[in-house]
Amino acid sequence: MTDEKNLEQRLKSALPPQKAPEELRMKLRQELMRQPQTRRKHSGLPLGIASIAAVLVLGLVLWPTLFPNLPTLPSIASTGPVTRGASGGPGFELKLVYTKAGQLAELPVKVDAVFYPPVPFSPQAVTEAAARLGVSGEVVTEPWQDGQTHRIDGPSGETVIIFPSGFYNYHRPTPAEFEADAFPSKAELVDAAKGFLSRLGIDPVSAQLGEIKVPETVDFDTAEIYFTPTYITNQVSISPYARVLVGPDKEIYGAGWVWPAGDQEVNTYSTRSIAAAWQDVQAGKGKLVVDYHAITGPVAGTVINGTAQVTEASIAYILTYGPDAGVVLQPVAAFTGEATLEDGSKVPFTVYTEAVQERYYQPK
Amino acid sequence: MTTRGASYAETDDAVLAARAQGDRAAFAELYERYMDKVYTYIYYRTGHSSLTEDIVSNTFLKALDHIGKFRPRGGGFPAWILRIARNEMVDVLRREKRQVPLEDEWPTGNNASPEHQAISREENAELRRKVEQLPPAQKEVIILKFSLGLGNKEIAQIIGKSGTAVSSLQHRALTTLREEVKPL
Numbered sequence: 001m002t003d004e005k006n007l008e009q010r011l012k013s014a015l016p017p018q019k020a021p022e023e024l025r026m027k028l029r030q031e032l033m034r035q036p037q038t039r040r041k042h043s044g045l046p047l048g049i050a051s052i053a054a055v056l057v058l059g060l061v062l063w064p065t066l067f068p069n070l071p072t073l074p075s076i077a078s079t080g081p082v083t084r085g086a087s088g089g090p091g092f093e094l095k096l097v098y099t100k101a102g103q104l105a106e107l108p109v110k111v112d113a114v115f116y117p118p119v120p121f122s123p124q125a126v127t128e129a130a131a132r133l134g135v136s137g138e139v140v141t142e143p144w145q146d147g148q149t150h151r152i153d154g155p156s157g158e159t160v161i162i163f164p165s166g167f168y169n170y171h172r173p174t175p176a177e178f179e180a181d182a183f184p185s186k187a188e189l190v191d192a193a194k195g196f197l198s199r200l201g202i203d204p205v206s207a208q209l210g211e212i213k214v215p216e217t218v219d220f221d222t223a224e225i226y227f228t229p230t231y232i233t234n235q236v237s238i239s240p241y242a243r244v245l246v247g248p249d250k251e252i253y254g255a256g257w258v259w260p261a262g263d264q265e266v267n268t269y270s271t272r273s274i275a276a277a278w279q280d281v282q283a284g285k286g287k288l289v290v291d292y293h294a295i296t297g298p299v300a301g302t303v304i305n306g307t308a309q310v311t312e313a314s315i316a317y318i319l320t321y322g323p324d325a326g327v328v329l330q331p332v333a334a335f336t337g338e339a340t341l342e343d344g345s346k347v348p349f350t351v352y353t354e355a356v357q358e359r360y361y362q363p364k
Numbered sequence: 365m366t367t368r369g370a371s372y373a374e375t376d377d378a379v380l381a382a383r384a385q386g387d388r389a390a391f392a393e394l395y396e397r398y399m400d401k402v403y404t405y406i407y408y409r410t411g412h413s414s415l416t417e418d419i420v421s422n423t424f425l426k427a428l429d430h431i432g433k434f435r436p437r438g439g440g441f442p443a444w445i446l447r448i449a450r451n452e453m454v455d456v457l458r459r460e461k462r463q464v465p466l467e468d469e470w471p472t473g474n475n476a477s478p479e480h481q482a483i484s485r486e487e488n489a490e491l492r493r494k495v496e497q498l499p500p501a502q503k504e505v506i507i508l509k510f511s512l513g514l515g516n517k518e519i520a521q522i523i524g525k526s527g528t529a530v531s532s533l534q535h536r537a538l539t540t541l542r543e544e545v546k547p548l
Contacts, residue, residue, distance in 0.1 A: 109421070
């Protein structure tokens with residue numbers, strides 16, 4: 001063989017044809033079939049459906065071989081409310097009819113879910129958290145809902161509690177009267193709150209500043225500073241978060257936080273189509289996120305009706321818990337827009353549903 | 365995996381393209397025929413799986429939108445779809461302002477024939493590195509020629525140069541590679 005032929009043969013060997021991943025092939029084929037077509041012939045429809053069915057059936061058969069080890073995600077249906085202001089129930093039900101303003105963009109082909117170690121719910125966990133805050137005492141375990149809490153009461157009235165979800169609460173009494181007659185600047189309040197995060201072992205650099213509520217007078221004791229993790233893009237659940245209560249004297253008088261920590265495992269999942277997610281929302285299977293505080297009463301009945309126009313769809317994240325108490329930061333398909341309620345008022349909303357393909361979820 | 369509609373399996377590309385304007389199954393057959401070629405081309409050019417998947421997806425969606433503009437001349441449907449892929453890739457890279465380096469480990473050929481496998485992984489890796497170091501235009505011709513098995517006429521259609529220019533680029537690339545790669 002001549003040098004020329006030898007080299008050409010070696011190039012063919014070194015640059016072999018590639019086969020597109022089956023997952024991409026299936027997803028794109030489905031997408032192509034879904035695209036609007038102005039002049040569809042009737043004869044093409046059965047063939048298209050048969051082809052899609054063949055792809056799907058064969059894909060399901062091959063799937064365990066191709067992707068054997070992905071852990072399942074908690075089903076969205078099993079998660080609790082994430083809406084701000086709804087923890088005790090808003091006292092009414094919001095019933096929205098969803099429409100979309102135009103065609104919604106497809107979700108990314110793949111998304112990540114982050115798995116954390118199980119919640120460190122134990123007497124030792126609350127002892128360690130209390131120690132970071134300079135609080136020591138005996139651990140008291142008490143019944144709470146269908147579980148229990150662990151609490152430490154300090155000698156000066158401080159309290160540190162851990163709940164089964166990994167939520168911590170810290171409280172210490174405020175003085176009878178503050179010497180300061182006004183709150184310091186927001187920047188100073190934020191600095192004080194960040195200092196507190198450091199004491200908890202949360203790196204302030206990883207904490208994104210959220211809402212800041214400063215009372216008009218010191219009579220209301222404390223300002224509230226909210227943080228969420230910077231590494232989460234488009235977070236729709238309240239958790240993870242940290243809420244720090246700062247007094248006019250820049251001392252910390254309370255806090256609540258859920259902040260997953262420990263070794264993370266990131267797994268990548270294939271998404272389902274935006275059309276499938278949208279069907280869930282229209283069928284009432286989505287989880288609605290509205291700031292119920294923005295809806296003024298009184299409500300003449302137990303239901304407020306309204307229409308909700310979706311203008312955008314994207315991947316967002318919520319914090320969920322697996323059956324083994326593992327904490328999962330999982331992706332959801334989030335639809336956002338503005339709802340018009342029956343009294344004409346308008347409120348922004350997000351409604352979300354499952355983002356990844358059904359086989360990745362734990363049984364509902 | 366066989367997914368194509370049996371009635372179109374033997375149909376000519378040009379006929380399929382004409383029918384694809386009103387028949388999605390015809391387009392699906394073209395998709396099955398050329399998916400791997402487009403994927404191979406973009407993967408070797410970008411060296412990134414996720415980027416490749418995005419570009420390949422956009423390529424076929426654009427092709428579907430513009431299938432009515434396809435005319436069976438020049439390099440035929442392969443040249444047409446690969447040209448769309450090339451334009452899409454250039455747009456994406458420009459938009460993201462990315463200089464995409466090839467991954468250290470190019471694919472080693474899961475689908476390689478026994479003959480391919482006879483050549484050692486190390487020798488292939490060395491040759492791929494040399495291809496990667498070629499000027500972009502030369503590298504592109506080498507990928508289209510030896511990985512996709514296209515002729516000079518089709519390559520010329522895809523990269524927008526004359527057949528003579530393609531021959532020249534290929535000649536210069538092979539000369540460089542011959543000098544730099546030790547003979548077996």
